[in-house]
Amino acid sequence: MVAKDLGIPVVDVDAFGQTELAEDPSLIFDVDLRSLDTVRRLKPLLANRGTGCRVFFIDPDVRVTGVHAQVLGADVTLPKAGTANDVQRAVRKHFGIPARSRTDVAKSIQNGMIALDQTFHSLNARTQLDTDSVMAAGAQIADAIRGAGADAWLAAVKGYHEGTFHHCMLVTGVSASFGARTGMARDDIIKLTTAGLLHDIGKAAVPVEILDKPGALTAGETAILREHPVFGADYLAAHSTIDASIQNAVRHHHEFLDGTGYPDGLRADQIDDLTRILTICDIYAALIERRSYKPANTPEQAIHVLEAMGAAGKVETSLVRALRGIMLPKLR
Numbered sequence: 001m002v003a004k005d006l007g008i009p010v011v012d013v014d015a016f017g018q019t020e021l022a023e024d025p026s027l028i029f030d031v032d033l034r035s036l037d038t039v040r041r042l043k044p045l046l047a048n049r050g051t052g053c054r055v056f057f058i059d060p061d062v063r064v065t066g067v068h069a070q071v072l073g074a075d076v077t078l079p080k081a082g083t084a085n086d087v088q089r090a091v092r093k094h095f096g097i098p099a100r101s102r103t104d105v106a107k108s109i110q111n112g113m114i115a116l117d118q119t120f121h122s123l124n125a126r127t128q129l130d131t132d133s134v135m136a137a138g139a140q141i142a143d144a145i146r147g148a149g150a151d152a153w154l155a156a157v158k159g160y161h162e163g164t165f166h167h168c169m170l171v172t173g174v175s176a177s178f179g180a181r182t183g184m185a186r187d188d189i190i191k192l193t194t195a196g197l198l199h200d201i202g203k204a205a206v207p208v209e210i211l212d213k214p215g216a217l218t219a220g221e222t223a224i225l226r227e228h229p230v231f232g233a234d235y236l237a238a239h240s241t242i243d244a245s246i247q248n249a250v251r252h253h254h255e256f257l258d259g260t261g262y263p264d265g266l267r268a269d270q271i272d273d274l275t276r277i278l279t280i281c282d283i284y285a286a287l288i289e290r291r292s293y294k295p296a297n298t299p300e301q302a303i304h305v306l307e308a309m310g311a312a313g314k315v316e317t318s319l320v321r322a323l324r325g326i327m328l329p330k331l332r
Contacts, residue, residue: 034065060079106156149177181325182322191246200228201236253278
């Protein structure tokens with residue numbers, strides 16, 4: 001009943017495995033914690049983890065269920081009679097989302113996911129994009145992050161296990177935070193936030209077996225995947241009234257200052273500021289994500305990678321320095 005109320009999929013304990021753990025989403029366990037077999041099955045699977053919140057339902061009258069929940073790495077324990085609202089409150093408290101901002105955060109994430117879903121469907125159907133709705137979602141996310149802060153918003157997003165959508169939302173959050181914390185004008189923040197939301201929509205045209213492939217891609221598969229910025233930008237040009245600067249950022253967010261990026265091999269003076277910012281936000285978000293083929297980097301590690309890329313002439317060092325001050329404020 002709780003799963004239905006939360007709108008999340010249910011996985012039988014015997015079928016639970018690495019697929020569900022691929023990006024370390026927040027997880028809710030309602031299993032028989034009196035059973036040693038259940039504990040033995042889950043313990044090795046849950047041994048390695050990132051930042052997702054793990055909620056366990058326990059029987060308050062059976063002490064061993066609470067003990068076993070802790071053994072399995074529970075962040076939160078709730079009585080079996082707990083409700084969906086109890087779960088949501090516990091997860092928000094775990095991630096430190098302030099009560100005054102959590103409604104705005106939740107609504108902005110929900111509307112961002114809806115905008116992405118509609119955009120992916122529209123691209124596949126080659127129908128007109130509802131540009132006003134997408135821009136409104138971008139504005140709502142920008143305002144929510146300005147009120148709650150990046151940490152609370154990104155923590156909430158990490159509770160979602162949505163593959164490409166999850167990545168798009170992380171990039172959106174990092175981009176909005178960058179714009180707000182560096183003093184950009186609100187209109188420019190909304191453009192940057194919306195560019196983050198739409199930057200990977202071209203992946204809707206990439207075969208799922210390529211997007212979800214757990215191992216290394218072949219040269220042919222890589223060539224197809226590298227077309228996604230073109231797919232996305234061409235769709236926006238033909239089927240939307242999205243600002244040209246956003247379309248440009250969608251097409252060029254994988255370009256590097258030294259000309260080694262794709263799809264057009266642009267060099268420094270050919271890459272505008274919005275795109276340069278989106279590029280480092282995209283890289284940072286990808287680095288802090290846990291994938292089936294790699295663990296998540298810490299924020300410190302992600303910034304170090306970007307600093308190395310700046311030193312190599314691939315991304316703008318001043319922008320990386322600004323992102324460091326936003327994501328690692330105590331280490332400036």
